[in-house]
Amino acid sequence: MATNTVSQVVPSPAEDAAALLKAFQGWGTDEQAVIAILARRDATQRKQITLTYEQMYNESLLQRLQSELSGDFERAMCHWILDPDERQAVMANAAMKCIQEEYPVIIEIAGTNSPAELIQVKKAYHVLYKCSLEEDVAACTTGNLRSLLLALVSTYRYDGNDVNMGLAKSEAKIVHEAVRNGTIDHEELIRIVGTRSKAQLKATFSCFKDEHSSSITKALLHATDSTCYLRALRTTVRCIADANKYFAKVLRNATREAGTDEDTLTRVVVMHAEKDMEGISDAFQKRSSVTLEQVIAKETSGDYRSFLMALLGS
Amino acid sequence: MPQQVLAQASSNSSPPASPQPPRPRQQAPRKQERDLQHREAPAPPAMAAADEHQDLTRAFAGMGGLGVDEAALVAALGRWRRQPERRAQFRRGFPGFFSASAGAGIERCEDEYLRHLEDEFARFRDAAVLWALHPWERDARWAHYALHGAAHPRGVLVEVACTRAADDLLGARRAYQALHHRSLEEDVAYQVKDATAGLLVGLVTAYRYEGARVSEELAAEEAKALAAAVKAAPATASAARLVQNEQVVRILATRSKPQLRATFKIYKELHGKPLEEDFAGEPCLQEAVRCLDSPPKYFAEVIGRAFREDADKHAKATLTRAVVSRADADMEEIKDAYAKQHGAKLADAVAKNTNGHYKDALLAMIGK
Numbered sequence: 001m002a003t004n005t006v007s008q009v010v011p012s013p014a015e016d017a018a019a020l021l022k023a024f025q026g027w028g029t030d031e032q033a034v035i036a037i038l039a040r041r042d043a044t045q046r047k048q049i050t051l052t053y054e055q056m057y058n059e060s061l062l063q064r065l066q067s068e069l070s071g072d073f074e075r076a077m078c079h080w081i082l083d084p085d086e087r088q089a090v091m092a093n094a095a096m097k098c099i100q101e102e103y104p105v106i107i108e109i110a111g112t113n114s115p116a117e118l119i120q121v122k123k124a125y126h127v128l129y130k131c132s133l134e135e136d137v138a139a140c141t142t143g144n145l146r147s148l149l150l151a152l153v154s155t156y157r158y159d160g161n162d163v164n165m166g167l168a169k170s171e172a173k174i175v176h177e178a179v180r181n182g183t184i185d186h187e188e189l190i191r192i193v194g195t196r197s198k199a200q201l202k203a204t205f206s207c208f209k210d211e212h213s214s215s216i217t218k219a220l221l222h223a224t225d226s227t228c229y230l231r232a233l234r235t236t237v238r239c240i241a242d243a244n245k246y247f248a249k250v251l252r253n254a255t256r257e258a259g260t261d262e263d264t265l266t267r268v269v270v271m272h273a274e275k276d277m278e279g280i281s282d283a284f285q286k287r288s289s290v291t292l293e294q295v296i297a298k299e300t301s302g303d304y305r306s307f308l309m310a311l312l313g314s
Numbered sequence: 315m316p317q318q319v320l321a322q323a324s325s326n327s328s329p330p331a332s333p334q335p336p337r338p339r340q341q342a343p344r345k346q347e348r349d350l351q352h353r354e355a356p357a358p359p360a361m362a363a364a365d366e367h368q369d370l371t372r373a374f375a376g377m378g379g380l381g382v383d384e385a386a387l388v389a390a391l392g393r394w395r396r397q398p399e400r401r402a403q404f405r406r407g408f409p410g411f412f413s414a415s416a417g418a419g420i421e422r423c424e425d426e427y428l429r430h431l432e433d434e435f436a437r438f439r440d441a442a443v444l445w446a447l448h449p450w451e452r453d454a455r456w457a458h459y460a461l462h463g464a465a466h467p468r469g470v471l472v473e474v475a476c477t478r479a480a481d482d483l484l485g486a487r488r489a490y491q492a493l494h495h496r497s498l499e500e501d502v503a504y505q506v507k508d509a510t511a512g513l514l515v516g517l518v519t520a521y522r523y524e525g526a527r528v529s530e531e532l533a534a535e536e537a538k539a540l541a542a543a544v545k546a547a548p549a550t551a552s553a554a555r556l557v558q559n560e561q562v563v564r565i566l567a568t569r570s571k572p573q574l575r576a577t578f579k580i581y582k583e584l585h586g587k588p589l590e591e592d593f594a595g596e597p598c599l600q601e602a603v604r605c606l607d608s609p610p611k612y613f614a615e616v617i618g619r620a621f622r623e624d625a626d627k628h629a630k631a632t633l634t635r636a637v638v639s640r641a642d643a644d645m646e647e648i649k650d651a652y653a654k655q656h657g658a659k660l661a662d663a664v665a666k667n668t669n670g671h672y673k674d675a676l677l678a679m680i681g682k
Contacts, residue, residue, distance in 0.1 A: 119484065119521070122521055126523050126524070126525070130523065130525055130527045131523045131527070131570065132521065132522055132523040132568060132570065134520065134521065134567075134568045135523070135568040135569055135570075138564045138567075138568045139564070139568075142560070143560070146560070146564070147512075150516075150564075150568070151515075151519075154499075154516070154519035154520065154521070155497065155499055155519055156484065156487050156488070156491075156497060156499070156519070156521075157497055158491045158495060158496050158497045158500070159491070160491075160495055162495045162496075187512075191503040191504070191515075194499075194503075195497060195499045195500040195503045195504075195515070196500055197496070197497065197500070
């Protein structure tokens with residue numbers, strides 16, 4: 001469920017565009033006004049506002065925002081203003097500049113979108129960058145990490161709830177064999193994780209847990225070497241098995257005492273605010289004793305904080 | 315005469331499958347004679363028994379091309395109406411296809427021959443049904459068949475994956491899910507257990523950029539990478555094969571088609587021969603390159619192979635598949651490519667090598 005709330009009475013795009021211009025004019029920017037408008041509009045409305053603003057004032061809203069705002073707030077707002085598909089394409093493209101650290105972005109995009117949504121992201125990527133997401137992912141990685149990430153972004157998973165329990169059991173066994181020896185049979189793991197439907201994978205994970213009384217991720221933790229690929233594999237499994245729990249953990253890690261990771265915080269909140277933030281928020285609260293809003297209020301400040309809070313619906 | 319024909323059939327070094335239906339090219343003159351007779355007289359004059367036998371055999375697609383000459387068959391049926399003895403003579407005169415069965419006291423039909431007949435009679439039916447299906451469902455069914463039948467050439471998968479436009483391949487994958495409640499890539503990854511699995515999954519899951527933008531620099535770089543892969547490929551089959559080479563699979567499975575064509579072009583300029591030649595040891599790779607580079611050329615080649623004397627069941631089925639799947643797409647280019655490759659018009663070759671309704675259907679789809 002989305003957390004950002006759209007205003008009850010929505011002004012016309014022209015009115016919103018005019019209000020935004022007013023917020024930009026004069027000394028400094030009225031950030032609160034910008035937040036009050038843009039954080040309370042859904043994707044279609046934001047698109048209308050962007051188009052109308054450009055028609056009325058002959059400049060790109062995105063560029064104006066980039067010049068008026070700064071810092072984490074600017075980065076968050078400029079991602080927020082994009083179409084959800086474009087936004088994910090932009091984030092994926094940015095992640096590839098530093099794939100060894102930013103691979104979770106690719107995995108999240110591949111793992112939390114429905115197959116149809118992922119196709120839309122890929123189409124947006126074609127338009128923006130004149131090449132395919134798969135090409136770029138493949139070109140900036142090598143070895144097993146490449147095989148894994150490429151499989152994740154290329155697949156068009158079966159979307160239904162049909163599960164073959166016999167297959168789930170046998171593949172749980174394959175995974176167990178693959179992980180047990182310490183030397184992991186990557187091909188089979190990547191095949192299973194990269195092609196099976198989400199329902200089938202969840203069944204496989206739960207068969208694994210039933211048989212071996214510990215989850216796959218824990219089993220992978222004990223593998224001998226901790227390469228980027230292995231970490232990516234664990235991220236994949238966690239993201240598919242329980243997305244809300246996964247993101248709650250990501251947020252907890254991003255908001256720890258020793259410095260907040262604003263980029264990650266922005267990414268999760270902006271990407272999920274109008275999708276499934278509520279579930280993530282609940283999962284967050286279940287694991288920590290505080291709500292997500294409390295943590296964000298504590299760890300961030302200024303307009304950035306106001307914006308995040310608005311997106312979270314407070 | 316039948317003995318000679320059978321001897322010829324058995325001498326063909328064909329795949330272990332079925333003994334080739336005899337296709338003696340020396341039948342051609344007879345065909346013309348017979349056609350002449352048909353055209354001249356509505357009720358053909360009484361023929362010698364041998365001629366009638368050949369006639370009936372020919373009509374039963376015992377020899378000469380793909381498909382069944384339904385009109386000739388009906389005429390033969392009519393001619394021998396209420397003459398079971400003539401039919402018995404015919405069966406006895408053809409020991410290759412009918413053998414004496416001591417127990418039953420009859421000349422029974424060979425199972426091989428029945429299967430052959432089934433195939434030939436089914437050709438028109440298959441063509442018509444395939445033509446009626448949505449292209450996505452058609453591709454999904456072909457892919458499923460290629461994966462789940464015993465010993466079916468996986469080339470169909472490469473063909474479908476590489477010659478369809480990005481959205482059509484995606485549509486085929488969606489149709490596959492609707493039909494089988496699993497994704498195509500799941501099944502490919504699960505069923506293909508040899509070295510080509512990685513390449514096949516990559517090709518089948520591609521959603522390529524379809525714009526015309528090409529980077530010459532990138533093409534040069536990747537042509538070099540391909541050349542390095544070819545050079546590094548070990549001569550023996552024991553080590554990792556060329557088809558599993560990371561770079562090769564990455565480039566072929568992710569780059570856009572215009573980009574790939576630029577890469578192939580540069581490769582040819584640098585090395586004096588086309589990439590597919592250097593991939594000759596790996597049929598899967600070779601086929602992928604051919605399909606990606608120029609579908610019309612590829613289809614013209616496979617159609618040509620269907621007409622050859624030693625064409626097996628799969629090569630012949632390709633004719634239907636190629637014509638039905640490309641009739642609305644690039645049939646004109648295929649015709650041009652065929653003329654260039656074989657020095658004859660495609661329509662003429664089809665008319666010569668096929669019979670009956672099947673022939674008419676193909677010609678209608680190919681167009682003038």
